[in-house]
Amino acid sequence: MTQWAIEATALTRRFGELAAVSSLDLQVPSGSIYGFLGPNGSGKTTAIRMLTGLLKPSDGHVSVLGLSLPQEAEALKRQIGYMTQRFSLYEDLTVWENLQFVARIYSLGFREARKRIQQLLSTYGLEALARQRAGSMSGGQRQRLALAAATLHNPSLLFLDEPTSAVDPQNRRDFWEQLFDLCDRGTTILVSTHYMDEAERCHRLAILDSGQKRADGPPEVLMATMGARVVELEAPDLRQLKQDLLGLPEVVSAAQLGARLRVLVDDRVERPQQWLAGLPQARMATSLEAVRPSLEDVFVTCTGAAREGQ
Ligand SMILES: Nc1ncnc2c1ncn2[C@@H]1O[C@H](COP(=O)(O)OP(=O)(O)OP(=O)(O)O)[C@@H](O)[C@H]1O
Known part of the structure; x- marks a missing residue:
């Protein structure tokens, strides 16, 4: 063979x-x-x-x-x-x-x-x-x-x-x-x-x-080499937060999943969780958690699907 x-x-x-x-x-x-x-x-x-x-x-x-x-x-x-x-x-x-x-x-x-x-x-x-x-x-x-x-x-x-x-x-x-x-x-x-x-x-x-x-x-x-890391946020107005975050060049995508916002941050940002926590746009966030990437995240990063869908 x-x-x-x-x-x-x-x-x-x-x-x-x-x-x-x-x-x-x-x-x-x-x-x-x-x-x-x-x-x-x-x-x-x-x-x-x-x-x-x-x-x-x-x-x-x-x-x-x-x-x-x-x-x-x-x-x-x-x-x-x-x-x-x-x-x-x-x-x-x-x-x-x-x-x-x-x-x-x-x-x-x-x-x-x-x-x-x-x-x-x-x-x-x-x-x-x-x-x-x-x-x-x-x-x-x-x-x-x-x-x-x-x-x-x-x-x-x-x-x-x-x-x-x-x-x-x-x-x-x-x-x-x-x-x-x-x-x-x-x-x-x-x-x-x-x-x-x-x-x-x-x-x-x-x-x-x-x-x-x-x-x-x-x-x-x-998933390990997709060039972005994933943080999930909880906040009162996720739709507004999503729009605000998508305006930042470091944010590859942001998608709402129920009560959470799943954010892909370019991996040139060294500490994505802390970086997000320090943003004025995310001051209302009640929780911020680094999570494991999924293949959907890989798909979004390598096709640019998230930005096209804005
Ligand atoms: N015989 C054909 N003549 C003209 N266009 C075709 C033909 N077969 C496929 N296409 C076009 O080629 C593209 C790819 O189609 P294809 O069926 O390979 O995609 P797919 O990923 O298998 O999609 P799906 O999940 O819907 O089956 C589509 O735009 C389709 O319209």
């Missing part, structure tokens, strides 16, 4: 005037869970489609599992699994029939298919639903079926495009347990999401915005 499951250099896809993905450099380590974090329209699906060989890049080089794309896309197909954003199985077929259909696509023999399907039904808690039509299942059940279908042929690389957008928090947690199980068994996973908590579970991630990669690395490194 090569060190990198995916390597891309200057990967670009244009649709007319629009650069949906622009000069993307990427290295995804084998055996890890790698995240694409970005808002709607940031280019996550377009990048994934290029990395699966389904969409031709306008520019750049891509190698996936040692195969050059798009030239070797056909050879790649059997080695990857792809769970698309929308449920792409047959709603009129039962769970069993859907999996049988996928097994036929991968030319599994009758016995082999039956064994593998039974295995998958057990892994993904679908045994009792085997004879149920996919169209009548809940979001979480459909998602488990889609994951079973995407992994039926034991791919070494799995692409998941916003897999948890239609499921509740408990199902999301269970789903991530299943991803870690797959990863423990050696599968490399590339997963796109716009949920920050989900991105934080990845071993590494790339932050995408308007088709460009703004940052990449392990979540804890991104």
Whole structure:
């Protein structure tokens, strides 16, 4: 196995005037869970489609599992699994029939298919639903079926495009347990999401915005090196305080969270807590607390989202 499951250099896809993905450099380590974090329209699906060989890049080089794309896309197909954003199985077929259909696509023999399907039904808690039509299942059940279908042929690389957008928090947690199980068994996973908590579970991630990669690395490194520190304030008039603080060049962003104001202070300010406490704008503050950064803070600092949203 090569060190990198995916390597891309200057990967670009244009649709007319629009650069949906622009000069993307990427290295995804084998055996890890790698995240694409970005808002709607940031280019996550377009990048994934290029990395699966389904969409031709306008520019750049891509190698996936040692195969050059798009030239070797056909050879790649059997080695990857792809769970698309929308449920792409047959709603009129039962769970069993859907999996049988996928097994036929991968030319599994009758016995082999039956064994593998039974295995998958057990892994993904679908045994009792085997004879149920996919169209009548809940979001979480459909998602488990889609994951079973995407992994039926034991791919070494799995692409998941916003897999948890239609499921509740408990199902999301269970789903991530299943991803870690797959990863423990050696599968490399590339997963796109716009949920920050989900991105934080990845071993590494790339932050995408308007088709460009703004940052990449392990979540804890991104949080430690984002160039700002976080202080939460409590005060009587948070809306006014927010406006006042945003006028200061040292303040990267300020966002209200319930009764608190979360302030990102440029890390050139040595003691952000004391600095804020000494500002006349913050004289009414009743509490000031330094807190751990989140990926949302990283996102705000590297995309400039906070200032645009003022
Ligand atoms: N086939 C296409 N033709 C024209 N424009 C496209 C096409 N596919 C995507 N785009 C545009 O490219 C940009 C990136 O879209 P993409 O679907 O890759 O983003 P995304 O991050 O996956 O968004 P979402 O979270 O909404 O799925 C968008 O502006 C989109 O409208």
